[in-house]
Amino acid sequence: MQPADFQLEDTGDGGAVLRLVGDWTTTGVGPAARRLAGRVGASPVKRLDLSELGRFDTAGALILVHAAPGLLPESAWADRPEAGRIYAMVEALERESAPPPRRADALTRTFAKIGLGVYDIGHEMMMSMAFFGRLMEAALAALRRPGSIRWPAWFSQAERAGLDAMPIIAVTNFFIGAVIAFLGANLLTQFGAGVFTVQLVAVATLRELAVLITAILLAGRSASSFAAEIGSMRMNQEVDAMQVMGVNPFQALVIPRLAALVLMLPLLTFIGMLSGFLGGMVVTWSQLSYGPAFFIQRISDDPMMGTHLMVGLVKAPVFAVVIAGIGCRQGMSVAGDVESLGRRVTAAVVQAIFAIILLDAIFALIFLELNL
Structure with missing residues (x-):
């Protein structure tokens, strides 16, 4: 050549x-x-x-x-x-050949992106409401016919989403409790109120941090897992095969994951509370010389600790429904390509974390109005 x-x-x-x-x-x-x-x-x-x-x-x-x-x-x-x-x-x-289309000006492109974003938000909300409607229908059908419940799938998901997450939940809440105790000991001792570090750790852990940190960790761990598992089944047409065989995908795939998180998230939250107490106890013992007996006594003598515990545990089942619902909903929306799977897994984590923080703020306002 x-x-x-x-x-x-x-x-x-x-x-x-x-x-x-x-x-x-x-x-x-x-x-x-x-x-x-x-x-x-x-x-x-x-x-x-x-x-x-x-x-x-x-x-x-x-x-x-x-x-x-x-x-x-x-x-x-x-x-x-x-x-x-x-x-x-x-x-x-x-x-x-036709001339290339004229590129819109910057202002038009900006408003077009805003309009497209608003449309996407509305579409996601509509699809999420439709998904939760089908989820409620499947849950009621499972309650009416307990014999159709796939108990092995429930226990398998409970082990994977709950028991396997205990180490990371415990370690993370331990360090969160220690950080809160460090801040309290540093600030409150300046005013001669170092003894109230125990109450600060207890209230923050029971009401907010334990359930919030646990839910966020499960949003990154379980919501992404649910979306990836169901999404890969959608890509391989396994969900379509279930429908052909007369198996309800919601009963087989969504309900076990939802039930596992609703059951395990309160337990994990309680474990997170104990770990946060342990982290705070170690810090107050080492920094303020308040022993474990004093730490436990200060908590048990406060009559509001039961209320704070109830406030924290009430949020856990709601967060569990949101995490499982968003993860499974994004998995069911996966198309037939890997790029769609990646987008849906990312959306599951982001939406779950955002929903948890939003719901936590709503709960805070409700409990404030109820003086709890």
């Missing part, structure tokens, strides 16, 4: 002769195309010298169309009529 080259000679009458050398094909026309585009324009090409032209394809023809505007006469291709036919075809297609 001979690389493409050219020579451009001025004829003196306001035109030029273009001599094509070598193979003007897709693989060999690159460097010559850039040089030709920079030289043609001052003098229009009127004749072609094809005596040294090798192979010629549509790539070479497109280069000539762009470099020499205007249709070259058919007589210019007398020595190579087959090349002339290729050139004429490419020139006609290029001339008849």
